[in-house]
Amino acid sequence: MIRVFIKPERNNHNWKQANPLSKTNIMIYNDKGTYSTQPLSKHFHSVWRLLLSPGPLLLFLCLFSTQTLSAESITLQLKWMHQFQFAGYYAALEKGYYQDAGLDVRIVETQDYRSTIDRMLEGEADYAVSGSDVLIHRVKGGPVVALATVFQHSPYALLVRADSGIQRIEDLAGKRIMIGKGYQDAALQASLRRAGLYDGSYTRLKTSFNPESLINGETDAFNAYLTDQGFTLQQAGVEPLYLLPKNYDVDFYGDVLSTTESELKNNPERVHNFLQASLKGWTYALEHEDEIIDLILEKYNTQNFTRDHLEYEARASRELIQPLLVKIGYMNPERWKHIQGVFAELGFIASDSNYSGMLYNDRDNRLDLAEWLVDNWMLLTILLVSTIALLLLLLMAQMRRIIRYRTNELRASEQRYKTIFEAAPEGMWLIGPDKKTLEINSRLSTMLGYTVAEMYGKTPMDFVDDENRHIFIEQTSRIATTERRSYEISLRHKKGFNIPTLFSSVTLRNRDGSVMAALAFITDITQQLDLLEEIKQQKDYLDHLAHHDSLTNLPNRILFTDRLEQSIHKSHRTQEHIALFFVDVDRFKEINDSLGHAFGDKILREVSTRFSACIREDDTVARLGGDEFTLIMESVNDVQHTATMAQKLIKCLEQPFHIDNQQLFITASIGISIYPEDGNDAETLLRNADAAMYKAKREGRNTFQYYTKDMTDRAFQRVSMETALRHGIENQEFALNYQPQFDLATGQIIGIEALIRWLHPVRGTVSPMQFIPVAEDTGLIIPLGDWILHEASRQIREWHEAGLTDVRVAVNISGKQLRHNQLLDTIESILSRTGCNPEWLELEITEGFIMEHADQSISLLKEIRKIGIELAIDDFGTGYSSLAYLKQLPLNKLKIDKSFVRDIPADADDMAITRAVIALGKSLNLTVIAEGVETETQKSFLENEGCHQVQGYLYSKPLGAVQTTQFLKEYQLRKAITV
Numbered sequence: 001m002i003r004v005f006i007k008p009e010r011n012n013h014n015w016k017q018a019n020p021l022s023k024t025n026i027m028i029y030n031d032k033g034t035y036s037t038q039p040l041s042k043h044f045h046s047v048w049r050l051l052l053s054p055g056p057l058l059l060f061l062c063l064f065s066t067q068t069l070s071a072e073s074i075t076l077q078l079k080w081m082h083q084f085q086f087a088g089y090y091a092a093l094e095k096g097y098y099q100d101a102g103l104d105v106r107i108v109e110t111q112d113y114r115s116t117i118d119r120m121l122e123g124e125a126d127y128a129v130s131g132s133d134v135l136i137h138r139v140k141g142g143p144v145v146a147l148a149t150v151f152q153h154s155p156y157a158l159l160v161r162a163d164s165g166i167q168r169i170e171d172l173a174g175k176r177i178m179i180g181k182g183y184q185d186a187a188l189q190a191s192l193r194r195a196g197l198y199d200g201s202y203t204r205l206k207t208s209f210n211p212e213s214l215i216n217g218e219t220d221a222f223n224a225y226l227t228d229q230g231f232t233l234q235q236a237g238v239e240p241l242y243l244l245p246k247n248y249d250v251d252f253y254g255d256v257l258s259t260t261e262s263e264l265k266n267n268p269e270r271v272h273n274f275l276q277a278s279l280k281g282w283t284y285a286l287e288h289e290d291e292i293i294d295l296i297l298e299k300y301n302t303q304n305f306t307r308d309h310l311e312y313e314a315r316a317s318r319e320l321i322q323p324l325l326v327k328i329g330y331m332n333p334e335r336w337k338h339i340q341g342v343f344a345e346l347g348f349i350a351s352d353s354n355y356s357g358m359l360y361n362d363r364d365n366r367l368d369l370a371e372w373l374v375d376n377w378m379l380l381t382i383l384l385v386s387t388i389a390l391l392l393l394l395l396m397a398q399m400r401r402i403i404r405y406r407t408n409e410l411r412a413s414e415q416r417y418k419t420i421f422e423a424a425p426e427g428m429w430l431i432g433p434d435k436k437t438l439e440i441n442s443r444l445s446t447m448l449g450y451t452v453a454e455m456y457g458k459t460p461m462d463f464v465d466d467e468n469r470h471i472f473i474e475q476t477s478r479i480a481t482t483e484r485r486s487y488e489i490s491l492r493h494k495k496g497f498n499i500p501t502l503f504s505s506v507t508l509r510n511r512d513g514s515v516m517a518a519l520a521f522i523t524d525i526t527q528q529l530d531l532l533e534e535i536k537q538q539k540d541y542l543d544h545l546a547h548h549d550s551l552t553n554l555p556n557r558i559l560f561t562d563r564l565e566q567s568i569h570k571s572h573r574t575q576e577h578i579a580l581f582f583v584d585v586d587r588f589k590e591i592n593d594s595l596g597h598a599f600g601d602k603i604l605r606e607v608s609t610r611f612s613a614c615i616r617e618d619d620t621v622a623r624l625g626g627d628e629f630t631l632i633m634e635s636v637n638d639v640q641h642t643a644t645m646a647q648k649l650i651k652c653l654e655q656p657f658h659i660d661n662q663q664l665f666i667t668a669s670i671g672i673s674i675y676p677e678d679g680n681d682a683e684t685l686l687r688n689a690d691a692a693m694y695k696a697k698r699e700g701r702n703t704f705q706y707y708t709k710d711m712t713d714r715a716f717q718r719v720s721m722e723t724a725l726r727h728g729i730e731n732q733e734f735a736l737n738y739q740p741q742f743d744l745a746t747g748q749i750i751g752i753e754a755l756i757r758w759l760h761p762v763r764g765t766v767s768p769m770q771f772i773p774v775a776e777d778t779g780l781i782i783p784l785g786d787w788i789l790h791e792a793s794r795q796i797r798e799w800h801e802a803g804l805t806d807v808r809v810a811v812n813i814s815g816k817q818l819r820h821n822q823l824l825d826t827i828e829s830i831l832s833r834t835g836c837n838p839e840w841l842e843l844e845i846t847e848g849f850i851m852e853h854a855d856q857s858i859s860l861l862k863e864i865r866k867i868g869i870e871l872a873i874d875d876f877g878t879g880y881s882s883l884a885y886l887k888q889l890p891l892n893k894l895k896i897d898k899s900f901v902r903d904i905p906a907d908a909d910d911m912a913i914t915r916a917v918i919a920l921g922k923s924l925n926l927t928v929i930a931e932g933v934e935t936e937t938q939k940s941f942l943e944n945e946g947c948h949q950v951q952g953y954l955y956s957k958p959l960g961a962v963q964t965t966q967f968l969k970e971y972q973l974r975k976a977i978t979v
Contacts, residue, residue, distance in 0.1 A: 071104040072270055077116045077125035081109045082300035084313040085227055085255065086129065087292045088150065088328075092281025094295055101273035109302065117144055120260060127259045127274065132252040132339050133183035138358040139340075139349045143261035147275050147360045148329030150282060151254020151320040153246060154187050159214060159224035162239035162495075166220065169195035169243050175220035178207040183348065185223050187252045190342045191245035214238075227316040231309050247442070252339055253331075254320050264360070271360075279329045286323050289314045315453030324439055325418045330411065331359055427501075427522035433515040435459045435476050447501075447524055449494030463491050465498065475505070479518045483507050488525070500525050549623040551601055552608035560622035560630055564682040567634050571675060574635075578675035579642040581631035582689035583611070583649060586667045586701045588627035595662075602659045603666065610652040615645070630686070639674055640718045641777065646670050646704035647719055667702035669693050678707045721774050724760065729783055734758055736791050737958035740967065741810070741929060741951040744943050749971055751842065753810040753931075753951060754792040755958050756784070776816055785817045786826055793836035795961055800840065804968045810842040812874060815849035819856075824863055831867075838868030844895065847873050858888050865890035872929070876917055886924060894921040898932025898952070904941050911941065918945045 078086050089107055092098050098105040108125065110116060116128040117137045121144065132154065137144050158177070160166045166175070169191055179185050179192075192202070205219055211229040214222045215236050221243070222229065230240040245252070257278060264271050285292045293310045305313075321328060336359065344351040382389070421428055427444030431437060437455045445451060448463065455463070460472045471489050478485060485505045490498040505520040547559035555563065564580070571578050585607060592600040604627065611621045611629060620632040633645055649670060657664045671692025679685040688707040696705040728734060734756060741751040758766040775781040789811055796809045817823055831838055843864065850857045850873065861871055872893035896917050900910045914930070921928035930942050933952030942950060959967055 071099065071102050072267075073104040073106065074126040074270070074274065075106045075108055075124070077119050077128040078107065078109045079116045079129045079131070079255065081111060082296065082302045083227075083305065084293065084296060084310050084317055085155075087285035087289075087296070087314070087317070088282030089129075089278060090281070090295055090300060091285040091288075091292055092277045094299075095281065095284055097277040097280050097284075098274070101277045103270070103274055103277065105274070117142065117258065120144070120258065126263055127257065130256050130258050131184070131254065132256065133186070134256050134258050135336065135339055135355050135358065136183055136343060136348055138355040139353040144358070145259050145261055145264055145360050146331065146358050147257045147259055147271070148279065149253040149256050149331050150328065151317075152322045152326050152330075153320050154252035154254045155226040155316070155320055156185065156187055156252075157224055157226055157245065158188055158191075158243040159211070159222045159229055159233070160220065160241050160243065161214060161233070162241040164220065164241075166241070166243075169197065169248065172221055172243075173197060173201055174203075176203045176205055176218075177221040177223075178205045178213060178219045179221075179223045180207055186343060186346055186348065187245040187250050188223055189346055190250045191243075191248040193345070194248040194250065226320065227313040230316075231312040234312075250342055251335065252342070253335065257329075259360075261357075275329070275360075282321075282328050283323075286318060286321065286328075315456065316451075318456070319452040322418070325421070326415075327411070332415065333359065424521075427524075429460075429520040429522060431460065431476075431479075431505075431518045431520065433479070433517065435461075435479075438517060444522055447493075447499065447522065448491060454494075464489065465492055468498075475503075476518075479505075479507050480515050491522070500529050552605055552623050554608050554612070554629075555620060555622040557622070557624050560620065560624065560632070561682055563620050563622075564632055564685070567632055568675060568680070568682065568685075571634070576634070577636035577639060577677075578685075579631075579633040579636050579639070579645070580673045580675070580685045580689045581633065581642075581646065581649065581704075582671040582673075582686070582693040583629040583631065583668050584670075584693050584697070585627035585629075586669055586697070591664070599660060603657060603664070606657055606659070607653065607666065607668075611649060614648045614652045630689070636674075638777075642672055642674070643704070643716070643718050644722075644777065646672060650702060650704065669696040669701050670704035671696055671707070672704060673707045718774065721771060722778050722780075724763075725771055725774055725778070725780055728758055728760065729780060729787070732787075733760060734784070734787065735960065736788065736795070737960055738795075738809070738964040739951055739958040740807075740956045740964075741949055742955050744939070744947055744950050748975070749807060749968070750949060751808040751810055752964065753844075754788065754795075754812075756788055772814075776814060779816065781814045781816050782820055785814055786830070788812075789827065790830045790834060793830050793834040793841065796840045797834055797836045799965065799968065800837075802965070804965070804972060806972070807968065808840055808842050808870065810844050810872065812844045815846065818845065818849060818860060823860070827864065827867065827869070839870075842870040842872055842893070844872045844874035847876050850889065862890050886920075891924075891926055893927040893929055893949075894924075896928065896930040896947075898930075901930050901932045901938055901942075901952075902934075904938050914942070914947075915945050918942075918947050921948075922946065 076089060078089075086107070089105075093105055093107060110119075115133070115137075116125070116130050117134060119125055120128040121137075121142055127147075129150075134144055134146050158169065158172070158179075160172075166172060172192070172195075177192075179188055181189070192198075207223055208218075211222060211224065211232040213219050214229075215233060215238055224230065224242070226242060230242065233240040257275070259271060289311075293307060293314065296305075296310060297307065336355070340349070340353065340355065341351070343349045344353070421439070421441050424441055424443060427447050428441040429437065429444055430439040436457050436459055440450075440452055440455055445455075448455075450463075460476060461469055464472055468490050471487065475485055475487060475489075483506060485503075487503055488500065489503050490500050493499055502523040502525050503520055504523075505518050507518050508516045510516045547556060547562075548554065549556045564578075567578050570576075585603070588600065588603070591603060604623070607629070608621070608623060611631070615621055615631060616633070618634055622630045622632075624630055631645075631649070633642060636642060650668065653666050653668055657666055671689045671694070673679060673685045673689040673692060675685055678688045692705045692707045696703050699705060737755045737757050738752045739755060740749050741753060742748065743750050756768055756772075758768075758771055760766050772781070775784050792809045792811045796807070799805075799807065813823075820826075830836070845857075845861070865871060870892040871890060872895050873891060874895050875897040876894045894917060896914055900914050900917075903910050904914065905911060918928050927948045929949035929951065930938075930947050931951050933939055933942065933950045933954050935954060938952075939950065939954060956967065
């Protein structure tokens with residue numbers, strides 16, 4: 001809509017003498033509320049056509065002027081130095097909005113703390129950016145008018161370090177706070193009062209206006225500006241936390257654009273034009289943040305801010321302006337009443353003070369028709385169009401009433417939405433069709449620890465961890481197809497921890513059905529989950545009580561029976577044995593009768609503790625009642641292992657019991673039954689183990705018995721062997737024999753294998769086949785293996801010192817030694833102590849161990865090989881070697897097991913296997929040696945197949961150290977004679 005006015009100057013009395021068409025100008029008002037001036041002569045014919053046109057939207061009021069209107073110079077006083085806080089005014093100036101309104105605006109920054117209202121009232125400026133304190137000036141008689149509020153919330157807040165433990169204003173009791181006593185900090189003073197903190201409840205410090213005071217620990221809280229000091233803290237590596245007055249029902253306006261009553265009275269058009277151009281500038285600035293930041297950096301950066309600082313300020317300013325919820329510049333009269341009440345509460349003004357006339361009402365009353373009629377000499381022209389004008393005025397008035405009604409209704413609706421959005425007890429999250437955040441309420445901000453500015457423009461996927469990300473991806477992809485969605489998801493708090501939530505989302509659509517946004521309601525369900533967890537814990541506790549002994553906390557008879565039946569079912573499938581131990585404390589009744597039941601209970605608790613400490617992780621120890629305990633031992637590959645476990649149970653009771661200043665020695669009798677030999681069900685196994693236990697008591701107590709005599713005898717033989725083996729190691733009853741190894745092509749000695757022999761003082765020579773398995777099971781192979789390696793290293797050093805330098809000694813290393821994490825250190829220590837060169841040694845490792853522990857073997861054997869020791873696979877062909885693993889191992893030699901050589905040439909299968917091993921060794925570039933060669937036929941076969949080395953009785957039986965030394969000397973002598 002275009003409105004055209006022609007207005008003469010009142011003091012121009014000689015206008016008739018001038019050319020009215022050449023000097024008269026017209027003011028053309030556009031639909032944005034501003035006007036421009038142009039010569040009437042340029043539009044004369046168009047003006048007359050407008051005057052005579054009966055169109056319903058034309059009101060043509062013609063008044064002549066003899067001068068061309070020029071731009072009016074005015075001054076805008078900012079409340080602080082140049083920064084993004086005043087971006088809208090820079091945009092209005094630089095984009096020409098002020099110029100289009102006929103205004104020449106000078107923007108002045110403030111570099112001290114003098115009130116901008118005072119500057120304006122004293123004539124230094126025509127307009128000023130102030131705060132809510134404009135109300136105090138008005139109440140105290142200052143002729144000041146509030147035109148618009150740009151910041152819907154006050155930027156003042158109490159700033160604390162996020163790592164200080166201060167989460168609410170109430171936490172500031174007894175703390176140091178930098179805060180002023182004037183109008184500027186009124187909102188902060190009121191929030192302290194409403195948190196129950198008055199003078200004396202805290203230490204008030206004079207504000208330094210420098211965030212370094214907080215960073216350096218000079219204060220606990222700092223009166224800060226939301227758009228500024230938080231950035232300084234972040235740059236210093238300190239996470240800021242703002243305590244907001246609005247959380248304590250103290251909600252002041254922030255930046256308020258103000259003028260004087262005289263400016264409004266004398267220049268209403270100018271006030272209107274300035275206000276509209278300024279608000280238009282703010283709209284542009286918020287829609288083009290990067291451009292305005294570039295402008296500030298180029299022309300207004302008097303504070304030398306960085307781009308990051310200005311971007312931080314822009315995000316914070318947007319959160320204070322709330323452009324998506326409230327029209328820029330909107331002032332709510334009820335909010336001003338609230339602000340008046342807070343000022344009165346603090347004693348700055350009286351509670352019944354009057355500030356009427358302070359709020360600007362931007363009605364279009366600049367063009368007073370009555371005044372124009374008085375001044376207009378073209379009364380006849382007006383009379384011609386008066387009827388049309390009257391109809392148009394009535395129509396326009398009606399339209400204005402409708403627009404005003406709709407505007408007020410829209411404002412009220414916006415305010416209701418804002419109130420509901422902010423007051424909702426749940427977190428609310430508005431997500432755009434592009435899945436980016438449009439708005440959140442303060443409840444969600446508090447829940448997640450992020451500000452609106454920090455979440456704005458980000459997607460929900462930015463606030464979950466990888467585990468929950470796929471949930472959001474799936475759910476947000478359904479926004480366009482599913483109206484309502486509800487699901488549980490954990491959101492990530494700013495500090496890094498997860499918050500379990502119930503996420504309920506509804507899709508909002510435009511009238512055409514397209515997606516406008518998704519509105520989500522987020523409920524923190526931490527307490528509900530904690531309650532469910534507590535209920536589960538209570539249930540688990542009751543279940544535990546029902547299945548565990550209250551005295552010892554061991555499984556009771558019910559749980560024991562259940563686990564035994566499960567073990568039987570499992571063993572039936574796996575074809576493994578189960579051992580059931582029935583343990584009875586010897587003479588426990590005498591202890592109870594003499595020392596009392598309380599004392600006896602302490603004995604039972606200590607017995608249960610010791611039993612639990614000595615069993616395997618997968619075993620189950622239970623208390624059936626009284627002094628009876630049971631133990632379920634699963635996956636028993638060798639029944640003889642049960643004897644070791646029985647010995648451990650008896651041994652763990654050997655240490656004296658110290659209870660109530662008394663020392664007692666406790667023993668136990670143990671009965672053992674084996675599944676399936678002694679029973680196929682739980683009841684039978686328990687009954688037979690009980691019978692075996694009574695047999696142990698009859699045998700003198702402090703012992704164990706199997707349900708069958710044969711097993712008992714074998715168990716005691718094993719225990720006897722273990723005991724003798726320990727004594728043998730301690731008494732050095734072992735010796736090494738050596739069997740030479742020969743090159744099959746040349747017949748020369750190339751090495752010697754060290755073989756362990758046990759020279760028992762009573763049993764005589766004990767075969768390795770008898771004691772090595774016991775040593776492996778009991779762990780005694782570790783010290784025994786260390787002795788073998790040490791003795792072999794010492795002996796070969798002696799041979800080399802004696803000039804017998806043509807041999808390398810091969811030593812067998814057991815799987816348990818290889819699994820021992822100290823093996824590498826042990827080898828290096830032995831080499832150092834004996835002076836043995838690593839190149840004089842060869843270690844033989846069984847094929848089975850390498851294949852069972854392939855990954856561990858590769859890394860360990862490579863470390864051993866780095867030392868310089870050669871490596872061979874012993875008993876090759878008896879396992880299931882993988883060619884891929886063999887290629888990775890740092891091996892030097894394959895040793896064909898004697899079981900394949902023994903029946904050559906009678907057994908064709910053994911010949912085929914031997915032939916294949918030799919071929920494999922050659923393909924891998926490994927030396928192949930065959931052990932157990934006893935006949936010339938075997939030698940010929942191996943020679944024809946290309947085997948490299950041999951050892952066996954055909955060449956030499958194992959010899960003692962002295963005999964081996966003599967053998968080597970004679971061989972060296974024969975070798976010298978032959979040469």
